[in-house]
Amino acid sequence: MTTAPPAAPPQPAIGRARIPLSLQSRAYGDRAFKLVLTCAAALIPILLGFLVYELWTGSRLAMTKFGLGFVTTSVWDPVAEQFGAFPLIFGTLLSSLIALAIAVPLSLGVAIYLTEFAPRVLRQPVASVIGLLAAIPSVVYGLWGIFVLVPVLRKTAFPFLRDTLGFLPLFQGPIYGPSMLAAGIILAIMVMPYVMSVSREVLLAVPNSQREAALALGATRWEAVVTAVLPYARSGIVGAVILGLGRALGETMAVTMLIGNRHEIAASLFAPGYTMAAAIANEFSEAATDLHFSALTYVAFVLFVVTVVVNAGARLLIWRVARGSSAGSKAL
C-alpha cells in the first residue's frame, strides 16, 4: 500500500510494457491528431499574415506616391498615372448598402415565416430551395443579370421608379440599365440565402418557452414574435446581416457585369458606378506600368482594411446589442 502513491504516473518503462499495443497507438493517434489540428489552426493566421505582407509590399510604390490622398481623390487615369480610389470605395459601400436594404427585410421576413408561421410541410423544402441560391456561381448571376434582370429594370422597374420617386435625386437622370441600383439588386439576391438561413437557424434556437410565455400572457402570434422571439435572437440576426455584408463587399464578377464600371460618383442610383473588387478584376491582368499595378494592389489593401473595419464595427455592434442576456449572443 505504501509502495507507490496512486496518483503518481507510472514509470515509462513499466507503462510501456503494460499498456496493450492498441491503447498505445491510440495515445500516439491522439497526439498526432492534436498536432494536425494545431497546424491547421496556425495556418490561417500565417496565411493572413502573408496576405497582408504581400498587399503591403505590392502597394508600397503607390503608397509613397499618393499617400492617404489615394482614398480621397477621384481621378483614375492609367495613362497619366494618376490614381485615386474614392469612387471605388464609395461604390463598394453603397452597392453593399443597397443590397442589405433590400435583402435584410426580405430574408428576415422569410426566416420568421418559416420558423413561426409556415405549415410544417413547407418549412424544410422552402429553406432548402433558398439555400440552393447560395450554390450558384456568381458569374451565372452576372449573366442572368445581363440577359434578364437589366432589360426588365431598364424597361419597367427603373422608369416606374423615376415616375413615382423622381423627386428624389436618387432616382433621376438617364436610364442605361447597368447601374449602381442594378448591382445592388443582384447583390441582394446573392446575399439573401446567407442572411435567411442564418437568421432561420438563430430563430430556431430560441427556446419554445419564450414563445409559450408570451402566448400565455395573451399575446397574439405577431406580438409573440416581436416581443419575445426577435429580441431574444437579435444579436444572432445582426450576425446574419454582417455575414451578408461581408459577402456583398467582396463580390466581384456579378457586380462588374452589372454596375457599368464608371469611375465616378453620381447622386443617381441609375448612374453607373464602380467597386474596388470590380476594378481589380478588370484592370489587373493588363496593368502595364508598375505604378498602375501597385495602385491596384493598394486598392486591394484598402478593400482589405474596409472589410476588417466593417467586420470589427459589426462585432462591436453585436457586443453592444448582446449586453443584455440572450441566448442568440452565444451563437457569436
Add this chain to the structure above:
Amino acid sequence: MIRVPLVQGALLAPLALAACGGDRSAPATPRAGAASGAALTGAGATFPNPIYAKWFDAYAKQTGVRINYQSIGSGGGIRQFIEGTVDFGATDGPMTDAQIAQVQGNVVHLPTVLGAVVITYNQPSLKTARLRLDARTIAGIFLGGITRWNAPEIVALNPGVALPATDLVVVHRSDGSGTTYIFTDYLAKVSPEWARGPGRGTAVNWPVGLGGKGNEGVTQQVKQTEGAVGYVELVYAAANGLPYAQIRNAAQRYVESTLASVTAAAAAAPLGPDTDFRVSITNAPRADAYPIASFTWLLVRKTGGDQAKAKLLKDFLVWMLTPEAQHLASELNYAPLPAPVLETVRGRVAGLPPP
C-alpha cells in the same frame, strides 16, 4: 442549443473569407512553365490567343515540340517577359522605352498577325444602311462632345438617313485590353484633344460612357441599348454578326473593315530594314487601308538564355512565317501580314541566335 455551434461555424467561416476579399477578387496570374512536358512557354495577349493556340497545336502535331501559351493579357505578358519567367512574351501594345531598358534592350518585337477594331452600334433608324463615321466624329462621340444621333456631324456623313434626336450611349471596355490600346492609339493620332486628354493605353480615363467587361460585355450592352455605340475586336464582331460602321480613312475614303483592308493598313507601314517593328499602323495613309488596325507582337530575346530553347523557338518562328502557317490565320479571320512585312520579319528571325 445543439444548433448553436452550427450557427457559429456558419458565421465565422464566411467572415474569415470576407476578410480576405481583397485577395479573392484579384485574378491569379498563373506562372508559365508549370505545364510539364512543354518545351517552350510563353504568356501574354489574349486577342491573338485563338490563332496562337492553333499554330502551337499544328506545330506540335508536325514536329512534336510543344509550346505552352497562357493568354493572361498583354500587361502580364510584358511583365513575365521582363522577369524572365517565360521564353517569349506576346503583346498587343509595344513595350515602352522604359520597359525595354529594364531588359537592357534585349528584346525583338516580331509582328505575327494584324488586329482591327470596329465601331458597332444599335440604331434601328439606320435600317439596312451602314453607319458612316469619320475620325473627328468618332473622337467627338467618345469625348462626349457629340451626344445625340442627329448631331450635324453625324447627319452630314449619313445623307438620306433620318437619324432621331435620341442620346448616344457610349460603351467602352472596362477591363484593360489591347483592343482599347489600338482604339485609343487611333483616337490620339486623329484628335489632338484626345491626345491631350485620355491619351493612349490599355486602360484610359474615359470621358463618357459605360464600361462593359470584355468584347462580350460591350456587345451585350450595345445590343440591348437602343442608341448605343461601342468598339469591339474585328474577329469577335465578325464571328457574332454585329453591324459595324464604315470609317473614312486618311485618304478620305470610306473603308469597310475586312481582312484585305486591314492587311493594306500594314502594307503602308514605314518598316526600314533595321526597324524594331514598334510601329503604329492606325490611320494609315493608303486609300484601301482600314484606319483602326494594329500589329500584335511576340517578344523574343535577341541574345542569351538557354541555347537549346533559343533553337526551338527560332525553328517555330521560321515555321510561323511560312505560307502554310499564315494561311491558318486568315481561316480564323485574322488579317495576315502583307508580303513585304513578312519578308522583313523573316529576315529578322534569320538573324536570331543560334545562327
